[in-house]
Amino acid sequence: MGNEQGSFRQMLSRRPLIFTVIPLRDNKTGDPAHDDKILRNLNNRKDELAMSLSSVSRLNAVSVPELVEENHEGKPRYNSIYTRALARGTADLLHIDALVNKVVAHIETYENFVDWIKETHSLGISNLIFVGGNTRHHRYPGPSVSEANVIARRLWLEFHKEEITIGNISLPERKDEAKRMLFKTLAGAEFFTTQLLFDSGQVINLIREYGRQCSVAGVKPATILFSFGPIRSVADLNLLDFLAVELPVNAKDYILENNSLEEASRRSILNSLRVYGEIVSAIEENDISVPIGVNVEQLTRSNLPSSIAMLENFERVIDLQSSEVKDYLKKVSRD
Numbered sequence: 367m368g369n370e371q372g373s374f375r376q377m378l379s380r381r382p383l384i385f386t387v388i389p390l391r392d393n394k395t396g397d398p399a400h401d402d403k404i405l406r407n408l409n410n411r412k413d414e415l416a417m418s419l420s421s422v423s424r425l426n427a428v429s430v431p432e433l434v435e436e437n438h439e440g441k442p443r444y445n446s447i448y449t450r451a452l453a454r455g456t457a458d459l460l461h462i463d464a465l466v467n468k469v470v471a472h473i474e475t476y477e478n479f480v481d482w483i484k485e486t487h488s489l490g491i492s493n494l495i496f497v498g499g500n501t502r503h504h505r506y507p508g509p510s511v512s513e514a515n516v517i518a519r520r521l522w523l524e525f526h527k528e529e530i531t532i533g534n535i536s537l538p539e540r541k542d543e544a545k546r547m548l549f550k551t552l553a554g555a556e557f558f559t560t561q562l563l564f565d566s567g568q569v570i571n572l573i574r575e576y577g578r579q580c581s582v583a584g585v586k587p588a589t590i591l592f593s594f595g596p597i598r599s600v601a602d603l604n605l606l607d608f609l610a611v612e613l614p615v616n617a618k619d620y621i622l623e624n625n626s627l628e629e630a631s632r633r634s635i636l637n638s639l640r641v642y643g644e645i646v647s648a649i650e651e652n653d654i655s656v657p658i659g660v661n662v663e664q665l666t667r668s669n670l671p672s673s674i675a676m677l678e679n680f681e682r683v684i685d686l687q688s689s690e691v692k693d694y695l696k697k698v699s700r701d
Contacts, residue, residue: 374427374463374493375531378557378589381684382659384465385422385677386429386559386593387415387456388667389446408448408455416459418674424681427493428457429465429559429661434472436500442472454489464491465533471499473508476517483521494518495533495559511535515554533557536590538568539612544575548583557589559661562606564617564637566644573649577656587656592645594638594680595663596672597621598631602665631672635679639695642680647688660684 371377374384390408394401419425430453433446450466457464466486473479486494496514499506509517515532522530534550536558537543547558563569573590580587597603606613621633642660649658660680664673679698683691 371424371426374465375529375556377426378531378659379657381657382426382557382589382591383422383424383677383680383684384427384429384559384591384659384661385419385425385673386431386661386663387452388664389430389433389449389452391433391445392447393444394447404447408452411452412455412459414670415456418670419456419460419677422674422677422681424684425460425462425677427463427465428453428460429467429495430456431467431495432469432497434469436504439504442469450486450489450491454491463493464489465493465495466491467495467497468514469497469499470511470514471497471506471508473514475507479509479514479517480521483518484525487522487526492522492529493531493533495535497535512550512553515550519554531556533559533588533591536560536572538563538572543572544579547572547576547588548579548585551580551585551588552583555588557591557659559591560593562593562595562609562611562663563641564612564621565614566641566648570645570648573645573654573656573658574652577654581655589657589659591659591661592642593661593663594642594676595665596631596634596638596669596676597665598634598669598672599666602669605665631669631675634672635676636695636699638676639679639683639691639698642683643688643691643695646686646691650688 374382390404390411392404394404430449432449435443435445453464453466468482496511498511511534518532519530532554534555536547538560560569569592577587617637621630621637662673662677662680664670683694
């Protein structure tokens with residue numbers, strides 16, 4: 367497959383479709399045998415992902431998150447490795463763009479940020495998502511997300527003389543989120559990925575208010591990529607709890623009907639398509655000017671096939687109007 371639609375940056379106004387994979391969860395130990403095994407696992411993961419994603423011609427980018435846990439003092443413990451190499455390597459096999467995220471709250475010095483930017487550019491990655499700390503109760507050594515936006519753009523222009531595309535995270539349930547997004551947009555964010563969505567109410571209110579605030583400020587709204595992921599196991603549910611993702615009662619009852627996980631994956635896909643259709647309908651009915659896209663997330667290693675199935679369904683509907691999304695949903699619900 368190839369990136370026939372254009373680069374991720376070029377697609378920001380035309381409903382980009384991205385896939386977020388789970389990173390390698392390991393750490394270097396200094397033991398040659400162990401560290402060589404990590405590299406073999408990295409190559410195997412790239413091949414596995416590229417093969418699984420090769421049929422999705424509408425895919426614009428592969429994203430790899432950085433997994434960081436914090437202790438009670440806010441100190442980080444990194445649970446992922448080679449995130450940039452995995453993103454770049456997989457994207458190269460698919461001939462599409464790579465996208466990585468960085469938890470900037472734990473960057474201790476300006477020099478560390480400079481080094482990270484230089485290393486990221488050396489890997490051919492220019493699409494970045496900056497993430498803050500887990501809580502506002504800790505004093506982190508690194509910059510805020512808005513500060514990171516400004517610093518990264520300045521460094522990129524200084525060192526590389528080319529465009530960088532910066533994204534941030536959106537939490538639709540967070541108080542004053544539209545205002546937070548406006549400030550981050552003013553600081554240089556060109557897209558946002560939401561937390562995983564299982565209903566449409568809060569996010570519709572968010573995009574309406576964000577669009578209004580951007581209009582008042584005379585600012586071009588950033589693209590909002592709505593994040594969806596399938597549930598197919600207890601491990602997936604536990605991960606949602608760990609990530610503090612709220613699974614509304616109605617959605618949970620529907621996806622896990624009769625407390626069975628057998629049909630959960632299929633029902634997750636149907637629920638996500640319904641939510642997406644409701645969002646598109648609200649955008650059309652309210653003439654909301656905020657550009658949108660979709661991010662499909664792989665929650666665990668075991669649910670890669672379910673995640674690919676969800677991605678394939680979104681490939682079929684992402685460019686449709688709301689009435690067409692509803693017709694497609696009716697059809698797949700009967701199948």
